[in-house]
Amino acid sequence: MDWLYVLMPISGVTIFWPGLVILGVGVGIIGGFFGMGGAWMVTPGLNILGFPMAFAIGTDIAHMAGKSLISTMRHGKFGNVDYKLGLIMLVGTVVGFEVGAQMIMWLERLGNVEMVVRLLYLVLLGLIAWMVFSDVSKKMRKDREARARGQEIDKLSTGIEWHKTLHKIKIPPMITLEVAGITCTAWLPIGISFFTGWLAGILGIGGGLIRMPALLYLLGCPTHVAVGTDLFEVMISGLYGAFTYTMKGRTELMAAVIMLIGAAVGAQIGTVATKYIKGYGIRIAFGLAVVGCALSIILKLLAKEIPTYKALLNNSSTVLVLGLVSAMSLYITVKMIQGARAEVAAKKK
Amino acid sequence: MKVIGIKIRVFVLMLCMLLPEAVLAAGEKADLVVIVADTRGLTGILKAWGTLYNESHLYFSLLTIVLIPVIGLVFGTVADIVMRTIGIDLEHRELSEH
Numbered sequence: 001m002d003w004l005y006v007l008m009p010i011s012g013v014t015i016f017w018p019g020l021v022i023l024g025v026g027v028g029i030i031g032g033f034f035g036m037g038g039a040w041m042v043t044p045g046l047n048i049l050g051f052p053m054a055f056a057i058g059t060d061i062a063h064m065a066g067k068s069l070i071s072t073m074r075h076g077k078f079g080n081v082d083y084k085l086g087l088i089m090l091v092g093t094v095v096g097f098e099v100g101a102q103m104i105m106w107l108e109r110l111g112n113v114e115m116v117v118r119l120l121y122l123v124l125l126g127l128i129a130w131m132v133f134s135d136v137s138k139k140m141r142k143d144r145e146a147r148a149r150g151q152e153i154d155k156l157s158t159g160i161e162w163h164k165t166l167h168k169i170k171i172p173p174m175i176t177l178e179v180a181g182i183t184c185t186a187w188l189p190i191g192i193s194f195f196t197g198w199l200a201g202i203l204g205i206g207g208g209l210i211r212m213p214a215l216l217y218l219l220g221c222p223t224h225v226a227v228g229t230d231l232f233e234v235m236i237s238g239l240y241g242a243f244t245y246t247m248k249g250r251t252e253l254m255a256a257v258i259m260l261i262g263a264a265v266g267a268q269i270g271t272v273a274t275k276y277i278k279g280y281g282i283r284i285a286f287g288l289a290v291v292g293c294a295l296s297i298i299l300k301l302l303a304k305e306i307p308t309y310k311a312l313l314n315n316s317s318t319v320l321v322l323g324l325v326s327a328m329s330l331y332i333t334v335k336m337i338q339g340a341r342a343e344v345a346a347k348k349k
Numbered sequence: 350m351k352v353i354g355i356k357i358r359v360f361v362l363m364l365c366m367l368l369p370e371a372v373l374a375a376g377e378k379a380d381l382v383v384i385v386a387d388t389r390g391l392t393g394i395l396k397a398w399g400t401l402y403n404e405s406h407l408y409f410s411l412l413t414i415v416l417i418p419v420i421g422l423v424f425g426t427v428a429d430i431v432m433r434t435i436g437i438d439l440e441h442r443e444l445s446e447h
Contacts, residue, residue, distance in 0.1 A: 007390070007391070007395070009386055009388070009391055009395045009396075009398050009399040009402070010384070010386045010398075010399065010402055011384075012386070012387050062413065062417055063417075065414075065417050065418070065421075066417045066418065066420060066421030066424075067421065069417075069418050069421040069422065069425070070421050070422075070424065070425035070428070073422075073425055074425070074429075074439065077439060077440055078439075078440075078441070239414055239417070239418070242413060242414050242417055243410050243411075243413070243414045246406070246409060246410035246413045246414070247406050247407070247410045248406075249384045249402065249406055250384075251413060253398070253413050253416065253417075254395070254398070256417065257416075257420055260417075260420055260421060260424055261424060263424075264421070264424030264425055264427065264428045265428055267425070267428075268425075268428040268429070268432055272432065272437060272439070340435065340436075340437050343436070343437060343438065344435070344436040344437070347436060
């Protein structure tokens, strides 16, 4: 069974390549569907396959850039990418990242902030999960009330409507984002991207997990446009990240390419699935992913606090993350196949 | 037009200066250790790749960031063709709700 293993030329480790393809498919599906890089899912996966941590991060970023390119291309054709918004937000994200990164370095000099950062991350994930499920519950209540009144359900209505208040800010320059269908002050997307970039810089994460709900609830983007635009940002930052990590010699291109084979298929499945799953279906699945991510962090924190069960808790965290990736990938794939079947059948008629 | 040109130049300059820190913040800090690829057991394209890594990280990095989008594009196009063959419309999405 030697043919199932491939020697990585840079790191010198031998890797089970079908595992890389499967991992690529899984994160491709989830990334294309939710509009995020998904480093929190890939890094433990690569680690399990035998990658040293230093190579796992660089390889993940390299593959993320390619995967996001494939997903952005597809979302772009569906009209889900607001390039103008993406470019404006890039400015705020970059500056916010820098401020957050500098702030965390300053805090590190004052003392150990790792635990504080992890707790802050948990609070943030809890807040995002609460926002998503509160939004879903409000939207369902609105729909129920509309049905009870005998009215037609407004397809464009949302549960949480904070963006409507924020759109009332009229500080010039005002901008119109055609794809997202929003007219607002330019300071709103800049401010939001600065805030999410700052948080990502402090927490040491890519930021897709924060940016996506911010685009939904603060800017008022339709779900599909939030997914596509976020992927556009992940693609640009991922390419630059791939360059910097490769300059440090921490990227295994061969592994990234093998993962991309799977991710190319996965990204298509995830992206095409957004055609058949309604905006709120995406939001609910995203909320569940956030809850899974939070649970995995809690397990990691407990592993540090309770050394006796360290191995058990760390392994449970990894199993949870990979189990979540598998379950969600399966759900999205099934929905995509059902939708595609219905579409093909309708065409034949 | 001149003002816009200056704004674009300032934006690009700022991006080039700030993006490295931003990206580094996204992951754990890598140690400053020089890793050398062991090319003794490699042959063909893998050997060439390992050798390029040992000789110049810059060329290696540049080639990597060129190859990633190109490979992504090729795989994406192949997956597109497969999807089209199945009969899925990849150009339109009728849903318009949030």
